[in-house]
Amino acid sequence: xxxxxxxxxxxxxxxxxxxxxxxxxxxxxxxxxxxxxxxxxxxxxxxxxxxxxxxxxxxxxxxxxxxxxxxxxxxxxxxxxxxxxxxxxxxxxxxxxxxxxxxxxxxxxxxxxxxx
Amino acid sequence: xxxxxxxxxxxxxxxxxxxxxxxxxxxxxxxxxxxxxxxxxxxxxxxxxxxxxxxxxxxxxxxxxxxxxxxxxxxxxxxxxxxxxxxxxxxxxxxxxxxxxxxxxxxxxxxxx
Numbered sequence: 001x002x003x004x005x006x007x008x009x010x011x012x013x014x015x016x017x018x019x020x021x022x023x024x025x026x027x028x029x030x031x032x033x034x035x036x037x038x039x040x041x042x043x044x045x046x047x048x049x050x051x052x053x054x055x056x057x058x059x060x061x062x063x064x065x066x067x068x069x070x071x072x073x074x075x076x077x078x079x080x081x082x083x084x085x086x087x088x089x090x091x092x093x094x095x096x097x098x099x100x101x102x103x104x105x106x107x108x109x110x111x112x113x114x115x116x
Numbered sequence: 117x118x119x120x121x122x123x124x125x126x127x128x129x130x131x132x133x134x135x136x137x138x139x140x141x142x143x144x145x146x147x148x149x150x151x152x153x154x155x156x157x158x159x160x161x162x163x164x165x166x167x168x169x170x171x172x173x174x175x176x177x178x179x180x181x182x183x184x185x186x187x188x189x190x191x192x193x194x195x196x197x198x199x200x201x202x203x204x205x206x207x208x209x210x211x212x213x214x215x216x217x218x219x220x221x222x223x224x225x226x227x228x229x
Contacts, residue, residue: 045220095214108158
């Protein structure tokens with residue numbers, strides 16, 4: 001079974017600076033998808049960014065980008081120019097591309113604090 | 117805009133009660149999910165459904181059942197609530213395909229006393 005590990009339970013960053021959240025995963029599959037979700041204190045989880053494993057180019061969404069290292073099974077999230085609204089729990093997730101497997105496997109999360 | 121609605125934000129129930137958590141989505145999504153979220157444990161999948169009347173067990177189905185009689189509605193049932201089921205419950209839906217993101221509801225904080 002696939003597992004997702006987020007080794008940093010908590011992180012903090014100064015406003016306007018850059019922070020990187022770590023995520024590693026374990027799988028024997030070669031084709032899959034990876035996601036980062038954000039859960040602000042209001043609780044609704046929203047998608048931040050996603051990556052297809054067969055694409056070598058790292059995904060970017062405005063101030064959010066990933067560093068996808070397939071061989072190392074690593075999928076870190078970089079937040080540039082951090083803003084107070086970035087404070088949240090961040091969850092890394094894995095999803096198999098094999099037919100019939102729609103489940104997402106989540107990591108335990110990293111709580112990000114943004115200091116003014 | 118995509119909307120997943122969970123019927124209750126907070127719920128307090130007594131041990132042994134039968135509890136229903138309701139979730140409705142307005143996106144015509146085939147897939148619906150129930151996750152449980154606990155501090156330090158992340159999100160754990162209880163059940164998911166990929167079509168009406170179809171369901172599959174997730175990682176922690178014990179003590180729970182589900183019902184999906186209509187495409188837009190997915191109910192989580194605690195047959196006999198216990199204190200160890202005190203938790204945050206998150207419902208989500210998605211279109212078919214592994215690249216489709218999950219859309220989450222606001223969550224239901226259930227306390228069993």
